[in-house]
Amino acid sequence: MTEARAAVAALHRYPVKSMLGEQLTAADVTARGITGDRALALHDTATGRIASAKHPRRWQRLLTLTATTDDTGVRITGPGLDTHSTDPAVSKALSELLGRDVTLTATPPAQARLDRADPDAVLRHGLTDDTPLTVSELGTGAPPGTFFDFAPLHLITTGTLDTITALHPHQPAAARRYRPNIVIDARTGGFPEDEWPGRDLRIGADLVLRVIAATPRCVIPTLAHGDLPRDTGALRVLADHHRIVPLPGLGPQPCAGVYAQVVQPGRIRPGDTVRPA
Template sequence: MSTPTTTVASLHRFPVKSMLGEDLDSCVIGDRGVVGDRAYALLDTEDGTVASGKNPRKWAALLQMRARFVAEPHSGEVPPPVEITFADGSVLRSDDPGVDEALSAAVGRPVRLVCEHPGDARFEEVWPDIDGLAPPEVIASTASGTEPTGETVSTMPLGMLAPGTFYDLALLHVLSTATLQRLAELNPEADFDVRRYRPNLVLDGGAPGFVEDGWVGQTVAIGERARIGVTMLTMRCVMTTLAQHDLPADPATLRTIAKHHRKEIPGLGVWACAGVYAGVEQGGVVRVGDEVVL
């Protein structure tokens, strides 16, 4: 019996961190991931943190905004302007006068839209009260405050595996349709829409179940040239539970992962995981439908 072919099911780019992004037919993977991905971010001018939906009390409004490039970005160049569609349907470009004021009004905090990394960039993450989500010692050691709900807030450096970027951790996030299907089987009442997980590449085909678990440490070849190295499983967070666009809030999505797929990450403890992080070994153009080989 022949092995099922794995292919690229969809490609996604998020020009502004934590805003909704673009679904692509093709993309360029460069030495900093998908070219243009997380090219911009909002910097809180009051406390110096980078805005992230992982602190929903402060930044949930970002998940109701969408960003797209007005021209295709190119690796190694200053990113082109982005067009931002606000929750009320109004549209501004990143180079329009008053865009920072409009963004500040929309999120309720003083912010500045930036594409240059501030050097010591940090973001905040809220830990919802979900058993098995993350190692208690990690939460305790990074704690910087408490929400009115009693949930712990951590402050963490950005781009720990991708210094100088606006990524939370790594350059690429890869997720399989098999994982989403398995989660839906485990809890048919929860909503495992792929948009909740913000992957760059969604892969289809291959074995059923949590197939990405077996990819860690391997090189994945995509299309004719691109090669990515899978570094670790993706630890899931509160963002997967939040309302965005036409998706309602659904805490059951994260509870299901924490109940059924807790995995040991070497040196970091046991986490609720779905998908994998990866680095770039060789860049190239990737298209929907491209064959994927491990």
């Protein structure tokens, strides 16, 4: 990685877990990730679990909603909905839209869990009521009290997106299918992030990240994201061409991008250089 070939291409924040988010012109990054990222989530009162599009039969409609921040909180918009996190009726409006009793919350319940669809089962059989699910705890490598699945930041490179597109040319890879926080312009071919776990990266003048693992991909990239249609190839190309071991104890998984933790906070912008720390 060189300064001339690696720079921040885009920054993304997702104020409500599993909803569409917003692109940023600058971001403050702390130990809890980009300020305001996954600040809120939906708590399913029937199951006690956090709503996640990783359980698509129940929650894929979340990806029709967009969450953006303003001076007073988070605005949520989508087909048939325009509400705000400060509205006393926000949870009722979301419950009516989603057909389940949910509460918009900023505080994860104790030992918060979410359901995940098995990605290989989805590729074999599609989305059915019988698609196997696993239950995972939130925040395995994330700061306590957050809604991150594993870590506070997710990075992906333009090189990886270009490679996915080359392997699946009928539907060019869109970064938002993979829900990164930071898209890095690193067009080196292949999957550049494979060599990053265990390394520290400096972004801009101050931010230092520690890359901790490759990102195993689930069903989410295959789902419709707003105006992006469903595309099983977004996962299949990784299952067929890029299975690696992201963590000890796991077998080879379809991966794209990496998870990172924050070593030193900082403010970053598109165009900032990305280099070894």
